[in-house]
Amino acid sequence: MLRLAMALGVGGLMAIGSAAAQTYPSKPVTVIVPFAAGGPTDVAARIYGEFFSRTLGQQFVVENAAGAGGTSGAMKAARAAPDGYAVFVHNVAPLVAGPALYASAQYDPLKAFEPIGTLAFAAHYVVLRKDFQAKDLKELIAYAKANPGKINYGSAGAGSATHLACVLFGQQAGVDIRHVPYRGTGPALNDLVSGTLDMMCDQGLNMMGQVPTGNVRPIAIAQATRYAKLPDVPTSAEAGLPGFEVSAATAFYVPAGTPAAVKAKLVETMAAAYKDPLTRKRIEDLASEVPAAGQDTPEALGKFTASEMARWTEAIKAGGIKAQ
Ligand code: MLT
DSSP: OHHHHHHHHHHHHHHHHHHHHHHOOSSOEEEEESSOTTSHHHHHHHHHHHHHHHHHSSOEEEEEOOOGGGHHHHHHHHHSOSSSSEEEEEEHHHHHHHHHHOTTOOOOHHHHEEEEEEEEEEEEEEEEETTOSOOSHHHHHHHHHHSTTTOEEEESSTTSHHHHHHHHHHHHHTOOOEEEEOSSHHHHHHHHHHTSOOEEEEEHHHHGGGTTTTSEEEEEESSSSOOTTSTTSOBHHHHTOTTOOOEEEEEEEEETTOOHHHHHHHHHHHHHHHHOHHHHHHHHTTTEEOOOTTTSSHHHHHHHHHHHHHHHHHHHHHHTOOOO
16 A cells, blocks of 8 residues: 555545545445444434435445444444445444443544534433333332342443443432443343333433333433423423433444545435435434534534543543443
8 A cells, every 4th residue: 555655646546535436335335333233323323324325326234243332343443444335323422431441442432433424312211111110210219229239220331321321320319220231222122121121221212112012111301301202201300300411422433534525425415314304204203303403514523522522531430430
């Protein structure tokens, strides 16, 4: 590569880069999802992947590379060739929390990846197995106080958003609940439905499909306003835990060094996806939102990623959170 660069000179390389961008994509694109199939990151990636495939005329194929709270997939994406044929989708909190928790996570999220756009914002909910004895958040907290370490909750692994949200819940409610890590929130939700788990601090994007059937019971939304499609679910403040507010953001990135023209094509396609009624509906039906004006650019995602990095790195240190 060094010899090739010297022979062609920088101008020659740029010409190759922009020619490749003009025909991009000329083969299928791999979308690396760092969690198990069926969870929110996977579902959002597939919804947008379908739009990208339809619009760009090449398949955007999801590859699930789960493990270590999303850091295995992040390592894979960080090492992928920066040519536009590897797109990386991650939930922003675990993306930035991973390196603070895992010695094996040898990447700097702000340097290894460049932002393309946010796919969805989704509030977290405190959600119980259908027959759990507490009827609301106050009863849950009272039960947890009386039975330290007895309630178990599932997450997508240490450092995942579903883990961090329940750590915050435990800290703010002053309760000790037991963490059971999975390779993704999809498999954890299956165990909540079957009754193996007691609770989760799950994203609407994951849980929503199970709510109408009564298979799981959301008892509080971790934000300041109720969600219109679940009007009976109180906010955390209404339910007795003011300040417990946490939402997930799932986003597309590419490995650093991806040609600017390729990134521009992906960003342009993302902007079209935000306007596509079917894509919007599929996201909104899962208790989530596509980014509003001002949040819908790679720059906004870049800033958000950096501010989340500071926030979660601090929270992990302050809370003594460990990858277990
Ligand atoms: C998380 O909990 O961080 C993810 O949303 C997990 C997943 O997508 O399965």
